[in-house]
Amino acid sequence: MSRNRRTRDAAFVLPVVMLLLLMPPYLQVFDQQSFLAGIPLLHVYIFSVWLAGIVVTAWLSRRMVMTSDTNVSASPGPNTTDPAER
Amino acid sequence: MLSSSLIILVASIYLGGLFLLAFYSDRRAKKGGSSFVNSSVVYTLSLAVYCTSWTFYGAVGSAARSGLEFLTIYLGPTLVLVAWSFGLRKLVRISKSQRITSIADFISARYGKSVSISALVTIIAVIGVTPYIALQLQAVATSFDTLGAFNTLDTVGARRPSFVADTGFWVAVCMAVFVILFGTRNLGADERHPGIVAAIAFESIVKLLSLGAIAFLATYGLHDGLRDLFVQASANADVHKLYGFSEGFEPRWVVLTFLSAAAIICLPRQFQVAVVENVEERHVATASWLFPLYLMLVSMFVVPIAISGMTQLPASMNPDLYVLAVPLASGHETLALLAFIGGLSAATSMVIVASIALAIMISNHLVMPVILRFHFFSTHDSGDFSATLLLVRRLSIIAILSLGFTYYRLIGTSSPLASIGLISFVGIAQFLPALLGGIFWSGGTKKGALVGLATGFLLWVYTLLVPSFAGSGWAFMDVVEHGPWSIAFLKPDALFGFVGWDLIVHGVFWSMTVNTGLYVAVSLATRQSPIERLQSAVFVDALKDSKQVFEGALIRSVTIDDLYQLARRFLGEPRAHRLFEDFARQQGRTDELPSPDPALIAQVERELASNVGAASARSLISRIVKGETISLDTVINILDETQQAIRYSRELERKSKELEDTAAELRRANAQLTTLDKLKDDFLSRVSHELRTPMTSIRSFSEILVDQPDLETEQASRFLTIIQQESMRLTRLLDEILELGRLENDEIDWQLEDVDAVDAVRTAVETMRGLAQNNGVTLIDEMGEKPVMVKANSDRLKQVFINLLSNAIKFNDSPARKTWITLSNGTNTGWEIHVRDNGPGISAPDREGLFSKFSRGWDEHAGRHGGSGLGLAISKQIMKRLGGDLVLQPDAGDGACFTVRLPAV
Structure with a gap:
């Protein structure tokens, strides 16, 4: 139960954190004319935040689907299995 | 140089293949086989209908013109998808339970299935999306022209071709035919189009691959990897805006992120694919990371193409055409053709889904209510209605594309794609307050939503659409330049003296703040009707697990015959027959007709709603039902969320009181038991003590008698008497103990x-x-x-x-x-x-x-x-x-x- 709750809370916090990191005050910290491995620092920063957000979302959504699956299997419902999900 | 006929041939083959794909997947879905359409990947790819020509051509153009700003268009949707478990999931769940067919249907259903709201939302959607459709026509037309006659297009502002010679006209005609063939072949059990979903998912792959191919060419063909690309380009001063932000970028950055976030749910076509076409809720979970990944890849592809275009193409080149021009200029004609197909994919998928979504809205929310009003249908023999519906939809599609084409002819070609698209985004974002308020705030009322939507829409027209008309030199030049009646204070692009603001930021500020403010204020000032309260509870509490029965709240009665006639005319004979048969079986009736209980009426209303929208379905049903009342008790029980909390806490209180009482009782019992235990111990020790006394004397006297046989007779007889007395005392004692035991255990039965x-x-x-x-x-x-x-x-x-x-x-x-x-x-x-x-x-x-x-x-x-x-x-x-x-x-x-x-x- 508390695991579910933590997942839910994390799923709420994640978009908020991403929004903050991708909005001006934080963004301007990396607004410099310097390069990291030949790529502008700002690009590296934005795409890293983006990718990290995607990875964490994937992890969280998998956990949420798994927990809701166990709930569903307890009560029979019209749930067709989806091969692409497994 | 590619010949026009070759381009047309390739495009036709591509579109023909697409049609076959859609046809095939429709067939498979109808057979009920676990179609590949029913997969989370296809769902995600269908969401990518978000990436239209604006993305395909316009993002590169935007990057070349104003740097990293183009990213906001993809960051907004990313954030919405990342927050899927709160927003999108709720929309999907509500729409499934309410059989929602479109965003207009959704908003109107929330506010008491109001006809006026659905009509208003439809009008806003049609007008708001028109520039967007024009954008696609413009993109396809110019890309076609560019590909066919690359060299002649260097000069910006060429003479406009005549109506029929305009490529855009033929593009519009082709698309109209295509959409009608695709989207209105029949009326399904719901507004799902598995074939179209499959087709646009495929198109999403095509556009991603072709954009990726051009980006690959730009990075590794025209440059020597990323380092080379960025470092070489830094010699060009113009490119520096891609490496960092320009002064004062913040307002636009924030506002555009907000707009794109709003667009991913409010755009009619996005609502259609993300919510209406959703097959399973869990697909949203996969899309929550897969779709942001798609958007990130697209954004990554944009930068190299933009840099290559800026460094290697003449400055006079339209940046919106870099995607085509970069391969063409370097002699990769096949890649250019691939890019054209990618752009065509982006445009057709948008036009198909958008026009279907709008056609559904127009037919359900504008035409149906009018037909229902004027053509009083109580005549039972007026036949099947679904044919009329299909016709209405086809005409709507033609009307939508005509409108888009008109805008394109009048306004289009001079503006960059991104700026046209943004105007659409602001128009569509007007739905956001009513939509979000509708699912998170149970206090929003129909009047609040109406007033908010209407004023937001009018402000959008005034602050954005009017200046765009004026900018193209078509109309309203006077108003924009000097203000209405020459009042500069009311100038559309500097309303109330907000001079010097960016046009989009200015428009968003005024329309959204006034829209939201009025929505909230009017909602607070007005009261909800019973049906609004019912719907607001259904919508706001959608994610709660409580199994509440809302059906019984609406007490309606109807004759089964009327209900069947209605269902038959709108759903068709087979569907109506199946529905009623199922219900009869559920109710355990042997004859074919079920009894018209509220559950059946609600079910028929939902089925109707899936064809004609909630508002029309409601008005259809309310024509044949009698005594539509909401039982007050049910409503009060169901709706007052606080009521439930209070009941719950009272229950808790009662339980804890009960527990306390039980504990006290147990303590008392325990004390009693301890006392009794002590008494028992006392009793035993005393009994044994008391038995000992006579026993001791009996024993000692008998020992004396045994040990001293020569005792005097007199003394001996005295001793024997004592022994006898003592044993009698013992017997009496034992008798009394036994009697007391029997008395205490109620073992004695007396005659009273x-x-x-x-x-x-x-x-x-x-x-x-x-x-x-x-x-x-x-x-x-x-x-x-x-x-x-x-x-x-x-x-x-x-x-x-x-x-x-x-x-x-x-x-x-x-x-x-x-x-x-x-x-x-x-x-x-x-x-x-x-x-x-x-x-x-x-x-x-x-x-x-x-x-x-x-x-x-x-x-x-x-x-x-x-x-x-x-x-x-x-x-x-x-x-x-x-x-x-x-x-x-x-x-x-x-x-x-x-x-x-x-x-x-």
């Missing part, structure tokens, strides 16, 4: 009869007179001659009095020993007989537990006076069994006074 208590007591007194005389005690009988009838057992009653009298006689050691026996009326309806003596009385410590077995004073006196110490306990038990009681009167100075209470007959 009407007894004269005075007579019984007098017999006992006479019995004891001898003993009294021997002890020098005078017994004074003051009961009088009148008989007192009680329900009792005469022998037992005598036993009690003999015991009391013998105590009074034995323990009295005063000089003039007396015992009185008196009679009085009891407190209630009974009698009381008192036995009082003038002896030493009973000391305070002895009073407590006097009636318990072996009371405190027992071993001090009992042995001395030859009693067992159980007499009072036995007497008390007997009186209890007789329905009376035996008590000791409070200390009255001298002597003790016992009272026997007897119930009257």
